[in-house]
Amino acid sequence: GPASVSGLSAGAGRDCVLLQEDFLAHRGRPHVYLQRIQLNNPTERVAALQIVGTTAGPLPKAFTSTLEKVGDHQFLLYSGRSTLSPAGQVHLVVIAGKKLVNRLQVAPRSQLDETVLWVVHISDPMSPQVLKSRAAKELKVLQDLARKEMLELLEMPAAELLQDHQHLWAQLFSPGVEMKKITDAHTPSGLTVNLTLYYMLSCSPAPLLSPSLSRREREQMEATLSYEDHCFSGHATMHAENLWPGQLGSVQQILQLSDLWRLTLQKRGCKGLVKAGAPGILQGMVLSFGGLQFTENHLQFQADPDVLHNSYALHGIRYKNDHLDLAVLADAEGRPYLHLAVEARGQPGKIYACEAGCLQEPVELTAAPGGHIFSIMVTQPITPLLYISTDLTHLQDLRHTLHLKAILAHDEHMAQQDPGLPFLFWFSVASLITLFHLFLFKLIYNEYCGPGAKPLFRSKVG
Template sequence: MWLQQRLKGLPGLLSSSWARRVLGLLGFVLLLLWYVGGRARRTGAGPGLHLLPWSSGPGEPRAAEPQACVEAATRAWRVLQERGEAVPLGTRVPDGAADPESAPAAPPALVGNGFLALDVSHNRLWVMPGERQPPVAPELAPFVQLRPLSAQAEAGAAALLLRQGLVRRVRCLQPPEPPPGAGGAAGAAGQAASAGAGAQCVLLQEDFLAHRARPHLYVQRIHIHNPTERVAALWTVGPTPRPPLKAFSSTLEKAGDHQFLLHSGHSPPLPNGKVNLVVVAAKKLVDLLQVAPKSLLDEAVLWVVYISEPVDLRALKAKGAKEMKELKALQDLARKEILELMEIPVAELLLDHQQLWAQLFASGVEMKKINDAHTPSSLTVNLTLYYMLSCSPAPLLSPTLSRWERDQMEATLNYEDHCFSGHATMHAENLWPGRLSNVLQILQLSDVWKLTLQKRGCKGLVKVGAPGIMQGMVLSFGGLQFTENHLQFQADPDVLHNSYILHGIHYKTDHINLAVLLDGEGKPFLHVSVKPHSPPVKIYACEAGCLNEPVELTSEPQGHTFPVMVTQPITPLLYISTDLLHLQDLRHTLHLKAILAHEEHMAKQYPGLPFLFWFSVASLITLFHLFLFKLIYNEYCGPGAKSLFRSKEDPSV
């Protein structure tokens, strides 16, 4: 009864102005407290305000902390991405299979060295035994998977670092909150550590790479930073055979202070019924990684892979003597190399790998400005170059190469006769695809590129391996070709509306950079610069027709510019040679009809609409006016025409 009476009096209370103001002010304050507290929790910048009864307490996991930790750890990737040296692979790359929703959007996470190809996202291994031979895919998960013993929340990201030749994956793990009453000092220290964003998270960074100079070696480097007050523990799983095919057996072997696992087995059967024997030796990693509070852990797992020529599966099952001898020989090779590698500091192996990849990317293609939809983007060009280098061996970079063999390969690399013949490949979409979805597509693209280069006069460069493949791709992109006496730039004058730079073109002992740039009016011009090496060699250049005296190319920072001239008939736009007399004589051997500036050539190529079109338009306009004149004449001057002026006697007025 009391409550009913109070409810009946509520409308009268709200009719008072001061009561409505107090109620409105109270509602505004509650709304403000809810907004400020929720924003503080979402940003992870502080403990937030837990003043409302439904607000989250200190024990609730804050999902923003791992994400803030990931953003801090990957901040340096943004600068590399702007320079075209890093490609993000999505917000999370799982240990097993990729997320089906995010996988198609990200390029394949491939690392390789021409013999090994590894898909980090799907934890798969391919072995490329040789040219024109199908890749071998052992049923073995190649990498170690790290699984936290306990984690309240997790976030991660991954990127492909092109100039370092590796995939880097970052994971931030938020450990569970300590139980109530677990220790006043520890609890207070944990709360103090959580004051900053991501301070409670354990940072796990993994680098995956296939060593550039050692074709049988791939590495997984593990770095763990534990800033919390608790021990961080992670289970290690793998490498393991993939079910249901368990074609591998594993043994633990010891040699002195070193322990390693030896996995022996065979690949899935080929269409002809044969298989490849596969032996993988791996450094032994403890089953549980434990990182003390406020400390770091650096670990690296080394793998060595050897395969045999195809053998008959039935003979293998029958334990034939030949097959067992081959398997034992592979095991001996794997044991020997893994023991040698375990004596080398891991930092030295990683530094050697990164320096070699940086040398490969001293050459390349840089897209400055794209003005059409058919020219590949900078991301497409960089990814294609990286993938082709990852699928190409590099015998020139091998530490076991003799001095004579090295000199022969370098001579081929510095001057390759008649490479690249034919038109430029800039607009060949099958060679510069905008999207590659899996590793098998990349391996097929590598075969197409090698076949194209071989058929266009670049067999010597393909034999050199990855440095030669890079050189051939750069030459083909812009339409550069070596001849007996010079290097010529024979791009199509009609497609010079895009700006790009070809870096590190090997010529003799020097490196040449050639750029196609646009001035303020959109007119193209050529810019050439030289990076000399000892001993210095004089290099000269002249534009199309070589009517002007050749210019000596120097190492001046501003370089040298040349106008784009178009000859009739069409000849190369630029000639580069170390023989000055050859360039001076060249003008007398071209036999040209005319030399035009680029804008004059384009005006003749596209003179506008044909005469018949304009004649038709003019005829239609003339006929329309004649018809209009006839209508007016019949209205006022024909039979029964009306007078132009009406008199007052007109009854209609």
């Protein structure tokens, strides 16, 4: 709960007591919340910390509390029900919380570091009629779960829980999008992209990170995450401003954005990834940003060749047993090219890639530090810019099935897309020149051939 400091008189800045309070939801334990209170007292007097909250104040009428004592540990167990929702349903709620004294004292020139643990278990929604018959049984199940998890947490150092939380977030965020150079106003900034990814991960459960997951369940979930299906089908989302909004002003807007992303991914062949929770949703968002799509035999990069003026990198793309990093970069003359790097995971396997059209022999990819560079070729009709596969024969056969009319370097393609000034401009110039000459001709005609015109030659009268 909120904390207030007393017992000190106002003084200079160096005499201020510093209070920091952090509240976080543990990334790998969906029922666990941590409240960290840090109080630094640099003064010569004792500082008193007054705790105000559920551990100190009166409980809501719908809740009861009991003090649980097991060995050297004791904590409070709150049980009750939520208020009636607009849909006419309620939830049973059980909260286990570490018991704190109402007042903490910090000695002069010392620091207090206290972590308060909370375990929250909530039932499925139910109607008040069903609640009457099932309340006692459901409540006991929730209490047992909360009690068991709280006792497990009390055996762990608080610093270990915090470190585990930070490690899991870093692990979850290892894939991602890196914006390197933006040259237009329609491409989201790096801050916008990373905030959107963070919001979506925060709104999504991550069962794969749970320590209680059995080996079999973990293998099944990993298989779901590795099943590519046909994600992501359709055009890239990089310039979809409603999916990468520059500003979000409320929690409601974040939740609406989360629903929109889930719907978009599900409709674009990413149902399996969405089902896998936060890691799968992040993978789908990374694929969608640049226009990467899995097919039955390969992974293809089908970005629009006309919008490759921005430089960016897609990190941690799962493909079979490997993780890929794909970047769109520009050389010294501003011409775009592709950089592909492989990070082997697990048992190494051969993987190949070829440029648009696959006219050149596919290149075997390695985990070399420098990665691999591919030129950007544009075909007519338009086909993907890069193909990646573990099946060499498939890529070799692919060139015979594309039925291309032409294949151009990217700068040649752009030159054709920009033939110069539009026809209307040249038509206007030609019209002005024609009108000017007609006007000039009229002036000359009126001068010498019109009424009152001067004769061209003078005759002598003898």
